[in-house]
Amino acid sequence: DTGVSQDPRHKITKRGQNVTFRCDPISEHNRLYWYRQTLGQGPEFLTYFQNEAQLEKSRLLSDRFSAERPKGSFSTLEIQRTEQGDSAMYLCASSSWLGGTGANVLTFGAGSRLTVL
């Protein structure tokens, strides 16, 4: 188990292009989260999956953003028609929280940094 992997680590694109990020979580983790982080700020929640079901989306996730987690394994986050304001670090995290009163501790990947020119 090599932890949470994200690809690519860096992406530079022109405004209007589509980009896709991939996240491979820890294999036994059932929950997968996407966060966005801009410079000098903390991570902001975008969306989360339990197995293959996308159970919650933030209002930050506009119609240009779509996330999938086919078969409950890896996940992809696609941004269509990128804007300069999309420039940020996109962080993926996973956890094995089973609900109830237990704690939900996240394991993060190294992130995918997007620069939109």
Next chain:
Amino acid sequence: SQQGEEDPQALSIQEGENATMNCSYKTSINNLQWYRQNSGRGLVHLILIRSNEREKHSGRLRVTLDTSKKSSSLLITASRAADTASYFCATDAAMGGSARQLTFGSGTQLTVLP
């Protein structure tokens, strides 16, 4: 939106000194967690304190929680240059539903000078 606010935003200390970071939050919580982030990297979980606990220790880390004031502090004792990083508090809110997403504060940038 960011639930927690860290104070100070930036902290610079000498190696060997103690570093204290504070976090305030707004809603009731199940637990509060602290994470560390080295520049350009992902976050790493450091320590968790539950809402019914007041203090917790892990190695050189000491966390306190005051639910009446909705605040927490992280103390790093005998700091090292390798402790240089951003530190974030994250709240696991006591809300309905099963998402249990963590809400992060804006972070404290700690610089430990050798």
